[in-house]
Amino acid sequence: MSNNQLNITEPDLALIDDYITGKLTLPEKESFEQRLQSDPEWKSKVEEIKLLSLGIREAALRQKLDTFHQVQPGKIRPISWLKKLSVAAVLIGLIGLCCWWLFLKPSADEKLYADFYKPDAGLATEMSVSENYNFERAMVDYKTGKYSAAIDSWKKLLPLNPGNDTLNYFIGSAYLANKDGASAIGYFNDVLKTGRTAFSSEALWYKGLALIRLGKKDEAIEAISSSGHPQKAALLHKLKE
Incomplete structure (x- = not known):
């Protein structure tokens, strides 16, 4: 059994x-x-x-x-x-x-990651005929768990606007949800390079979680400490035990 x-x-x-x-x-x-x-x-x-x-x-x-x-x-x-x-x-x-x-x-790092990780819920979509249609179509894939399809679609849009914090953030989120933390971190870093944006706090939080799963505890503490996530204190306490 x-x-x-x-x-x-x-x-x-x-x-x-x-x-x-x-x-x-x-x-x-x-x-x-x-x-x-x-x-x-x-x-x-x-x-x-x-x-x-x-x-x-x-x-x-x-x-x-x-x-x-x-x-x-x-x-x-x-x-x-x-x-x-x-x-x-x-x-x-x-x-x-x-x-x-x-x-x-699961290792202690993987268990801690699983305790605190929850995929970003994504953005509301209207699926209207507009310049945002391809982005929103990929968002539907993301929200239904088709992370690889969402990544492929969003990455095709990225060359048109490589510094777009929304695209970089959700590509990173999709990689992390698809259990590829190493790739996710690169896109979260691209969000953070653009300065303080609406996605900065969440990018730091998810970057920290990805680092936990990769066993990079000190770097994870640094990223999570800078985020504004409501579970920040609880996770930092666990990391410092």
Whole structure:
């Protein structure tokens, strides 16, 4: 059974595992247990993960015992195919969980980024027949999650007005939403080069988030400190912990 079947996110799974294995600090443990008392759905998720962990350990132990009995003279015991398949299925699940933990578990930087990142909502569009039609058509792509299409369209407009802060900002936003922080930073920097504009504060905020994901903590703090985003103080506190 996967964490998707249990409807448990990867950050939740990591937090529950830290609780089960005793890795939480005392304040974190107290907060976790308060949530257990007040949130029945959360309690149910924790119990499911506990049962899954117990089942994995028991299956591994049974496999060891079965192997032991098979190699002891005079103590050979038949093992049904169903039992073999059941143990194999559980062990495969354990291997998958370990692989996720070792190779796919989000880093601390990625978790912090995910906690604070929310794509820019974009601008209202009228889709009128005007010189802004192509820009607005690309905005529709952006707002519907077609980030690559939006980038392609906006980049075609950029040579006509390379210093346009609106174009640069939304190309950067689309790159960041498309999980390309390195490219996004270049366009946010182009916004900031034009001086104080309507997009300066947000460009600094999203540049800082992109830098967090790239592991450039000091540069991220500098950018975020200069932004006017309402979550600035909370994010800076996390970065400086």
